[in-house]
Amino acid sequence: MADQTNAQSFSNAIWPELKAHSDGLQTPLKELFAQDPNRVEHFSMSAGSLYLDYSKNHLDAKALELLATQAKQSGLEDAIKALIGGEHVNNTENRPALHTALRCPAISPADKTAVVAATQAQMREFVDKLSSGQWHGYNGKPITDVVNIGIGGSDLGPRMVVTALSQFQQSAVKVHFVANIDGADLSDALAGLHADTTLFVVASKSFSTLETRENALAARAWSLSHGCPESDLGKHYVAVSSNVPAAMEFGIDEANIFPMWDWVGGRYSLWSAIGLPIAIALGMDNFDALLAGAANMDEHFASAPIEQNMPATLALIAFWYSATRGYQSQAILPYAQRMSRLPAYLQQLDMESLGKSVDRNGKPLTCDSGLVLWGTEGTNGQHSFHQLLHQGTRSVLVDFIASGKPMSPLDSHHSYLLANCIGQSQALLAGKSLAQAKQELLDAGKPEAEADQIAPHKVIPGNRPSNTLIIEQLDPTNLGALIALYEHKVYCLGVLWGLNPFDQWGVELGKQLGSAVYPALTGNECPAEWDGSTRNLVEKLRLK
Numbered sequence: 001m002a003d004q005t006n007a008q009s010f011s012n013a014i015w016p017e018l019k020a021h022s023d024g025l026q027t028p029l030k031e032l033f034a035q036d037p038n039r040v041e042h043f044s045m046s047a048g049s050l051y052l053d054y055s056k057n058h059l060d061a062k063a064l065e066l067l068a069t070q071a072k073q074s075g076l077e078d079a080i081k082a083l084i085g086g087e088h089v090n091n092t093e094n095r096p097a098l099h100t101a102l103r104c105p106a107i108s109p110a111d112k113t114a115v116v117a118a119t120q121a122q123m124r125e126f127v128d129k130l131s132s133g134q135w136h137g138y139n140g141k142p143i144t145d146v147v148n149i150g151i152g153g154s155d156l157g158p159r160m161v162v163t164a165l166s167q168f169q170q171s172a173v174k175v176h177f178v179a180n181i182d183g184a185d186l187s188d189a190l191a192g193l194h195a196d197t198t199l200f201v202v203a204s205k206s207f208s209t210l211e212t213r214e215n216a217l218a219a220r221a222w223s224l225s226h227g228c229p230e231s232d233l234g235k236h237y238v239a240v241s242s243n244v245p246a247a248m249e250f251g252i253d254e255a256n257i258f259p260m261w262d263w264v265g266g267r268y269s270l271w272s273a274i275g276l277p278i279a280i281a282l283g284m285d286n287f288d289a290l291l292a293g294a295a296n297m298d299e300h301f302a303s304a305p306i307e308q309n310m311p312a313t314l315a316l317i318a319f320w321y322s323a324t325r326g327y328q329s330q331a332i333l334p335y336a337q338r339m340s341r342l343p344a345y346l347q348q349l350d351m352e353s354l355g356k357s358v359d360r361n362g363k364p365l366t367c368d369s370g371l372v373l374w375g376t377e378g379t380n381g382q383h384s385f386h387q388l389l390h391q392g393t394r395s396v397l398v399d400f401i402a403s404g405k406p407m408s409p410l411d412s413h414h415s416y417l418l419a420n421c422i423g424q425s426q427a428l429l430a431g432k433s434l435a436q437a438k439q440e441l442l443d444a445g446k447p448e449a450e451a452d453q454i455a456p457h458k459v460i461p462g463n464r465p466s467n468t469l470i471i472e473q474l475d476p477t478n479l480g481a482l483i484a485l486y487e488h489k490v491y492c493l494g495v496l497w498g499l500n501p502f503d504q505w506g507v508e509l510g511k512q513l514g515s516a517v518y519p520a521l522t523g524n525e526c527p528a529e530w531d532g533s534t535r536n537l538v539e540k541l542r543l544k
């Protein structure tokens with residue numbers, strides 16, 4: 001729908017009351033805090049080692065109650081059971097979405113957890129061999145470098161986790177990532193690597209993705225041209241895929257193919273063998289800790305009532321701002337340098353899942369769906385886009401994420417980091433009035449006329465919402481819980497908006513058209529029926 005009127009509608013009986021309550025709830029955040037000295041206690045919650053302060057939102061007790069009713073009337077409680085129980089929640093592809101079975105056997109179907117355990121054992125054996133130097137390349141030297149070739153869900157999660165947990169690196173083997181079809185990605189990664197000590201993980205659920213196929217073929221050619229005999233390629237190539245025949249056809253030994261299954265969505269797959277680069281870099285025990293953290297969140301999600309359920313609460317807050325106040329975008333601001341890849345990871349998780357225009361039955365949505373998600377690591381964003389957060393005309397829903405313990409020996413840096421994180425949410429809430437702005441200018445010795453002229457430019461409206469998530473420290477367990485929190489939040493939003501968050505057919509058309517453009521770009525004539533712009537671009541960019 002997404003028209004300018006924001007006339008969103010839901011069929012739930014409670015919806016009119018919820019919308020009316022939101023419209024009527026215009027009390028500024030500052031006043032909400034003044035009215036209730038214990039507001040933070042009432043609008044915060046813990047799940048394991050994660051703490052969520054959502055008090056800086058335009059919510060009161062009644063709003064929470066109405067939102068919980070909206071969730072229940074949308075069938076969220078049953079939907080959570082359906083997800084975890086392995087029902088075909090991915091209705092358009094007629095299959096379950098059982099990422100929880102990859103990490104939480106306690107609440108998952110036994111047939112799934114059995115194959116997961118077998119694959120994890122295969123991963124452990126492989127990782128142990130690699131890290132102990134017992135996996136040898138073609139000339140008998142141990143492997144020193146692993147290049148993961150994959151894209152989307154076969155890249156973003158492992159890359160994000162390996163970056164976030166670099167402090168937990170266990171192995172001397174260095175992990176690299178190549179995703180883009182831009183040859184610069186592969187050639188930059190290969191520069192400085194040696195074919196005899198480099199192993200490639202070809203990671204592709206479908207084993208049919210253009211970028212991964214072409215990069216894997218080019219890597220193979222590089223191995224061969226740098227001395228690897230064809231008969232020894234098996235020592236340098238392993239694969240992760242649900243399409244084992246295609247991986248074998250590429251030339252990978254069956255024993256070196258790590259399976260995944262169609263019931264694991266690509267963007268939910270870092271917990272599967274797609275997480276192999278994580279296990280290689282951090283060791284299998286740390287990978288297990290990541291899974292255990294996610295399992296803690298799964299158990300919380302499965303058992304906590306909606307009112308105390310952290311993923312549901314985050315989803316309901318996003319629902320509130322989107323459905324009743326027309327918010328369009330959400331910023332993810334991790335105040336932790338090593339979590340710099342989190343926004344990119346969450347972009348796929350959230351926007352590929354929720355960027356839909358029809359409901360589960362194919363009927364046009366009567367509400368807006370996925371918000372535009374973006375962000376970067378704090379404090380860097382403060383010197384860039386925070387201007388818009390504080391003074392722009394659009395309100396953005398912000399998640400601040402902070403880690404209690406420093407990840408470096410520079411303790412004072414950590415205090416500065418946290419001070420900035422807290423200061424930013426405080427500034428969004430408090431703002432600065434015209435009178436305050438003018439007084440500041442006068443105090444700085446500006447003449448009255450100049451103060452009057454400049455003060456409006458310094459006004460900060462404030463009254464802008466944010467969540468703050470605190471993890472005790474950035475370690476495998478807590479990161480696992482944090483990622484699972486966002487996965488489940490996305491699922492809840494899918495339920496609240498009535499859409500299927502597990503397909504992504506919107507990405508196909510551009511790929512299909514790209515395949516048709518390729519022959520034109522490399523020599524053939526453009527078909528006459530193509531639009532003028534497309535034909536012009538092909539002519540301009542055709543390789544001379």
Ligand SMILES: O=P(O)(O)OC[C@H]1O[C@H](O)[C@H](O)[C@@H](O)[C@@H]1O
Pocket residue numbers: 151152153154203204205206207208209212266267352504507
């Ligand atoms: O793992 P693959 O099958 O190679 O897929 C890689 C990616 O490609 C697609 O374009 C999908 O949009 C993603 O969801 C997926 O993660």
